[in-house]
Amino acid sequence: MDTVIITGANGNLGMAVTQLFLDKGYRVLAVVAKNAKENFLKHDHLDVFVVDLADETAAAGFVRSVIDKYQSIHAALLLVGGFIGGNIASTSGEDISNQISLNFNTAYFVARPLLQQMKAQGAGRIVFIGSRPGLVASYGKDLVAYSLSKSLLFRLAEFINADARGRNVTATVIVPSTIDTPVNRKSMPDADPLNWVKPEDLAEIMEFVVSAKGAPLRETVLKVYNNS
Numbered sequence: 001m002d003t004v005i006i007t008g009a010n011g012n013l014g015m016a017v018t019q020l021f022l023d024k025g026y027r028v029l030a031v032v033a034k035n036a037k038e039n040f041l042k043h044d045h046l047d048v049f050v051v052d053l054a055d056e057t058a059a060a061g062f063v064r065s066v067i068d069k070y071q072s073i074h075a076a077l078l079l080v081g082g083f084i085g086g087n088i089a090s091t092s093g094e095d096i097s098n099q100i101s102l103n104f105n106t107a108y109f110v111a112r113p114l115l116q117q118m119k120a121q122g123a124g125r126i127v128f129i130g131s132r133p134g135l136v137a138s139y140g141k142d143l144v145a146y147s148l149s150k151s152l153l154f155r156l157a158e159f160i161n162a163d164a165r166g167r168n169v170t171a172t173v174i175v176p177s178t179i180d181t182p183v184n185r186k187s188m189p190d191a192d193p194l195n196w197v198k199p200e201d202l203a204e205i206m207e208f209v210v211s212a213k214g215a216p217l218r219e220t221v222l223k224v225y226n227n228s
C-alpha cells in the first residue's frame, strides 16, 4: 500500500483528493487545519495530523515522524494555499510575505525534508498546486501577491527535478483555473460553474501522476483549465 501525504486535506480540494486516494487504496497521511480533526473523515487507512505548515520546525517534525513510522513515503500532494487580490498599488510587502508563507513556505517546508527521503528511497512524487496567474503574468496584474507566491512553486518544481534527475523522484505542478467550490460559487454568482474544474477531476489527475501509469512523466506542468 503506497503512503501519500496530503496537506490542506480538509479544504475544498483536499477533501475530494483525500476521498479519492482512500477509495483507490492508498494509505493517506492527512494534514488538516486546527479544529478540523474531530469532524474529518474516518477510515482504517487514514491518519490525521494537525500541523502549522507555515512553521518550518513543525513541518520538519511532522515529516520526520511519518518517515519514522511508515519508512517510505510514496508521494506528497501539497494543497495548502490561499488567495488575496490586489494590484501593485494596493499590495504591501507584508501582503507578499503573507502569501509566500501560505502558498510557498507551506509546500517548501514539507518538500525540503521529503526530497532527501525520496532520493534515499529511490522513488517519490511531489505534487504542487500552482495557479494560472502564477504561470501567466497577464492573469496576475490584479493578484500580485498571490501570483508571485504561486510562481515560486513552478521554480521550486524545476529545482527539485534538476536535483533529483535520474533518481525516479519528480515534482509536478498542477495548474487549475477556477475550482468549482462553494466559496467560488458564492463569490461569483453570475459565473457558470460548469466551465470550472471539479475537485474530483483534479483528484483523478493527481492520482494518475503518482500512479504507475504516470511513472514516466518528467518535469510535468499540467494545465487543468476546463472552459474557464
Ligand SMILES: NC(=O)c1ccc[n+]([C@@H]2O[C@H](COP(=O)([O-])OP(=O)(O)OC[C@H]3O[C@@H](n4cnc5c(N)ncnc54)[C@H](OP(=O)(O)O)[C@@H]3O)[C@@H](O)[C@H]2O)c1
Binding pocket: 007, 008, 009, 010, 011, 012, 013, 014, 031, 032, 033, 034, 051, 052, 053, 054, 055, 079, 080, 081, 082, 083, 102, 106, 129, 130, 131, 132, 176, 177, 178, 179, 180, 181, 184
Ligand atoms: N479555489 C480555486 O479556485 C483555486 C484555483 C487555483 C488554485 N487553487 C489552489 O488549490 C489549493 C486548494 O484550494 P482550496 O480552494 O481547496 O483551498 P481551501 O479550501 O482554503 O483549503 C486550504 C486548506 O489549507 C489549510 N491551511 C492554511 N494554512 C495552513 C497552514 N499554515 N498549515 C496547515 N494547513 C493550512 C486551510 O486551513 P484553514 O481553513 O484553517 O485556513 C485549508 O484547510 C490551494 O493551494 C489554492 O491556492 C485554488
